[in-house]
Amino acid sequence: MDDEMAGTKMKPHAITGVSGGRSRFLTKYFVIWRSDEFSWAGRTIPHMVLPGSTSINTTKLDEAVEKEMRSSELPSLSISVHRRGQTILSISYGYSDLRLESRASPKNKYRVASISKTITAMGIAELVNRRHISLDSKVFGAKGILKWLDVSRAHPWIRAVTVGHLLEHSSGGWSNQEKLEFNRTPQTERLNGTALLEFYIRSYNPKFQPGRRYLYSNIAYVFLGKVIEQTTLSNYSAFISDVILKPHKIEAQIGDVEPIESEVSYYSPDNANPYTYWSPSKLDAAAGWVMRAEEVARLFALLELHKYKWYWLLVQPSEGKRSYGRGVQLGDDGSLYHIGSLAGTEGIGYSRGETQVNHSFFPKML
Template sequence: ADKLRPGNVRLTNEHSSAEEFEAAEKTVRSFMRKWSISGASLAIAKNGSLVYAKGFGLIDTLSGEEVQPYNKFRTASISKLITAIAVMKLQEEGRLSLDDKVFGPEGILNDDYFSNPVDKRVYDITVAHLLSHKGGWTLRWGDQMFMPLTIADKMGLKPPVPTRTIIRYALDKRLHFTPGKGKAYSNLGYSILGLVVEKVTSMPYEDYCRKYILAPIGIFDMQMARNLPSEKAPYEVTYYEPSDIVPKPSIYGTNELVSPCYGGNDIEALGAAGAWLATAPDLVRLALSVDGFDTRRDILSENTIDFMTDISNGLAPIGWKTTYPNGTWWRTGSYPGTAGMMKRQADGTVWVVLLNSSAWNGPEIHSFINSMMTRVISQVKDWPSGDLLEHSLPVPLFADLTDYQSKAGLLQEP
């Protein structure tokens, strides 16, 4: 049982403490000071091996506890990559087709609750449309996933409202464009895909992803985020927003004004569009399983990875935010109190940065994260030769020994 102590099964900052990282780490600290970031986690892989994983700053400014590589962060829209992988896996297995209709009598979500949409074009929405943000919704009247009190009021329900209710609310309005004929970033579309996964697999979305996407690649402690500080996951960081942030009415309908990151928005309803919690090393592990390089076995076929990233096909990027023909792909995420970025570079470098604070410039922080990481990587002349993913077994801390042994078996590389 000694093996299950956190120090033995978890990567810590000690594993990436070496003189050759000092200049790069100064760059990280300077970035954090500039943008008032309380805590950050970085992980870098080269040619399929995790060569660096380190936490910076504090998990929580009150406790003064330092961030470690095993601390979990809200990943916001990086979650969309996990959802896209799940859908493409089901497509590979023949359990759904990207051309399948989502709504209507012949659709995957053919429940009565979703019948009779105001706009009959809803019946033309396919799985592919949702994956590629072509479902027909824009943010013209705001993001449906961020107006829970309005929706509760319109639907005559007590807040908070679940994802299904938000979708029904959207179906009671006209689409903004004909499905497939336009493109607009849509959290709603990816939240719907979460329900598609549930219907096709007869499993809760989170359970399906954990068992069939994450566990086979050696990720065991990613989970969905909750809204309130009292519901934090083990080893999850605390989130911070700029001091001048405007509080929002609680999604629980209590009339209190609360922080947007703790009860002012509903991360749980976002679900498949933005609710995953993860460590930076686990997200690197995820990226390495769909990076298309031959250094590690991918969880999806080469054809599927090409389909998700080849922008000439009219649907890509799928799951990723941007995929360039030169082999540079990235995925970003931001939510009040957090920001994250994952990048796959053509030279075989994969990196992840997670922050537990929002900067005043919101989503624009990602271009600054990218610049910082370009500098960080250039400042390290000599990368370690080992693989930190081999160094520790990423098993849940609440596992019993039998569970630990069976899951450890999954970690054997082919």
């Protein structure tokens, strides 16, 4: 490893382990390397356009992106614009790997973080429209979809939580401020499967009765992924891929500790290390998908096309927050969008009428 890192001006920073991933019993250990020396100062920011994707003059866009990348020291940024069923722009800037100085390409894949919630909500819509479940279906307890999970030591209000509450972030508990879902939480670092879910259940400490208000929650969407699995008797990602993504030629995968093919490297400016702070495989239905920017734009085109029919439930304003539907933000201008932001990655999927946009990028470098 020392030979591999020689000449990179990086230094070993810490040794860390991550449990879970594809194997619930395996803990992988990593040496974290750190460098404070990379900067765009004095460098040309490379960019790459997907061949055949545009005839647009990108000069003004290039200038604006370069200004922001230099100001915020963003390692990479990828933008895709979809209009009337066609990709009219797909462009990337910067490096997909700082150590190797690999040029970012529109074919690179990024963790899309909470944009995953839109995908999960579309999966729930499939089940509601097929009358397998309803928004009023209870999730926990003897009459719930996930009745096999032990709620005997949970707050009694958990038995009132419905599918709709989880979709709308109105379950009353599991606020993101509690950070229960992140790997560096001592209680969850080595938990997987049922043990992790039941830890979440025991940690349900509601601030209000279900359905009363909005309280954004990653864990709510983790449970929605389990609702999909229990209802379909199939793997969450397999169901989403087979029913939503593959029929519309959208490529996406759930990420893992190890990068998948064409996935970028991730960087973070603080102690929230992108490889150890959170696990895409644990946060699958909430924040686990990995996609190209073009695929996110096409996903939002699919949602836009069917928003008043098959995906109607996503665009209905929720009771707790009128600007949030179910798995998607509702803009005052009629737009639909969702932001994704976790250690090492940020992005937004956006749709308004005939135009869909995604841009994904790394936050500020180390």
